[in-house]
Amino acid sequence: MPRVSKEACLDELKLRILRMELEPGMLLDEASLAAHFGLSRTPLREILQRLAGDGYLSIRENRGAKVASMDVTTMRTFFQTAPMVYANISRLAAENRTGAQLSDLQRAQAEFANCTSEGDAPAAALCNHRFHALIGEMAQNPYLVAALNRLLIDHTRLSQTFYRPAGPREASLVTRASEQHDALICAIDARDGDLAIELTLQHWDLSRDSIERFVRPDPLPVDLVARKEKDAV
Amino acid sequence: MPRVSKEACLDELKLRILRMELEPGMLLDEASLAAHFGLSRTPLREILQRLAGDGYLSIRENRGAKVASMDVTTMRTFFQTAPMVYANISRLAAENRTGAQLSDLQRAQAEFANCTSEGDAPAAALCNHRFHALIGEMAQNPYLVAALNRLLIDHTRLSQTFYRPAGPREASLVTRASEQHDALICAIDARDGDLAIELTLQHWDLSRDSIERFVRPDPLPVDLVARKEKDAV
DNA sequence: TGTATACAATATGTATACAAAAAGACTGTG
DNA sequence: CACAGTCTTTTTGTATACATATTGTATACA
Structure with a gap:
């Protein structure tokens, strides 16, 4: 999926989390996501930060982003x-x-x-x-x-x-x-x-x-x- | 202020917003902030995204980050x-x-x-x-x-x-x-x-x-x- | 004088290269 | 066979250079 705008990427990630395609607790890989959306890692990381701020993800330093858990x-x-x-x-x-x-x-x-x-x-x-x-x-x-x-x-x-x-x-x-x-x-x-x-x-x-x-x-x-x-x- | 850790930068920005040293509605300049904290713009931008997620800032595309208003x-x-x-x-x-x-x-x-x-x-x-x-x-x-x-x-x-x-x-x-x-x-x-x-x-x-x-x-x-x-x- | 347009200056957004940290594989030893 | 330690691989974090968008300014024209 090449050349996708930042906002579209944000929306699709939200969607896939809400649909449980990205399961709770699942670890997200920056590189593969960036490649998938046709972005470089820099803007993708900013998207992850925003998603974390909205409660979709949780990010730990040096440990990557994982989908918000549902225990x-x-x-x-x-x-x-x-x-x-x-x-x-x-x-x-x-x-x-x-x-x-x-x-x-x-x-x-x-x-x-x-x-x-x-x-x-x-x-x-x-x-x-x-x-x-x-x-x-x-x-x-x-x-x-x-x-x-x-x-x-x-x-x-x-x-x-x-x-x-x-x-x-x-x-x-x-x-x-x-x-x-x-x-x-x-x-x-x-x-x-x-x-x-x-x-x-x-x-x-x-x-x-x-x-x-x-x-x-x-x-x-x-x-x-x-x-x-x-x-x- | 050279070589400040990312977390310290985050905390200080929060502090300065809470103390109203950074006034509501005030526009933040990435470059000068990055220079002030001894970081490059990339990690500083991630910090701004996080602060926006926590409600300290509001960010608009291509318009920079401004301190959350209090009207x-x-x-x-x-x-x-x-x-x-x-x-x-x-x-x-x-x-x-x-x-x-x-x-x-x-x-x-x-x-x-x-x-x-x-x-x-x-x-x-x-x-x-x-x-x-x-x-x-x-x-x-x-x-x-x-x-x-x-x-x-x-x-x-x-x-x-x-x-x-x-x-x-x-x-x-x-x-x-x-x-x-x-x-x-x-x-x-x-x-x-x-x-x-x-x-x-x-x-x-x-x-x-x-x-x-x-x-x-x-x-x-x-x-x-x-x-x-x-x-x- | 007011307005529109072109251009310059500044700031934000993105890509790439490199550094650092974590995770995994391998080997040697008890 | 278990385990500790080291090396390799993978992944995350950072800096820099460049592209793009916005803002400000000067100038031409009505």
Whole structure:
């Protein structure tokens, strides 16, 4: 991939991290990345620094850059923090949005709905990311947005995992998520902060349930487990 | 200043931004900075990228790096956001702190108390910064810490301004702040999250009052204003 | 006098070469 | 066979030279 602009390189690396093509904890090689994007190492290193600043990577002196990890403590912290930040961001977005931003958000939601109706789960997760990042921009609060964007990185990466096996039950959940997006847009349009908070918390509950169902799936059928138990005894 | 390590350069730039020696909005020149620190432009540029990622600077393509601004909207957002983030960080710190971190915090507070008793206001503001940054580390929450550290940058810069003219009233406020620090350490030591929140909000009220008193000082004596009013009528 | 354009000066962005540090392979010894 | 130490290889960090973009200035023209 020769002669790619710096910004394009930045975006693609973000994308590949969000899609989990670059797995958490994975070590990145400067030379090969630079060759891949048709850049020299100098600008590529600056890109890595920026990605680290945004929470996509962690860089250690003389040890290279690795994709931000997603261990158990990370997930625990994520579940603890996300609803509060999401809710506050939504309230601020309802209060501070501009008209142009609302149009952008509606377009992003149209794309999300399109992806879900076509059953393209990975694309839907990325559209969802963009949707919520736009709400972050509306909030006009650089402090909270820093937290939000870090949360969204992990949220999207988790979604990449749990959206994948799209059974009929998961499909209906995605439909509900899309409806909640529409409702949230209405609340933001009406500048109704309290409603935006409430809808956001509902949206979060849905998302959390989906993730939890993946992490703690239904147990195996009993007759299969029985043999294993007999061996153990 | 020849042959300064990269990390030292990073720290000094942070320090000079927090002390407002590098004023908000000020444009930084790569070449002169590199010469000043005895580095070449390549590593210095990486440092600037990192500082931008941490919220100290903002970088625009082909336009150089400028110190993060502090305009009216920034301050409004700051006052809106700080108490919530501070309170939550304190609660998490009380819940998740380690023994070693508590010792560090006590040392930082000793330094802060020392600076205040000596009347060294600028140094006190920096010690205060470090004190609260350590509480952030205790919280073990990278999402909220990103917000906290950005808040602390602006908080410390505001303090640099309003701590300066240290009248007797300001001195007593600083003493109270130091006592609140001690109380907060006790709460964190006892792992009392609710108490930590309450103390943090009190601490915030004190800080906010100080800043507001600086921004909206007592009006001029009436007899001086009288003449002006007569002219107007 | 105001404005537009060309040109010069300055600053930022990129590529390459080299230095330093970490990781890995090899060999000798217990 | 395990292990320590040294050498080689690989990777990261830095300096310099050059390319490109922006800014400032002078001059020509309306």
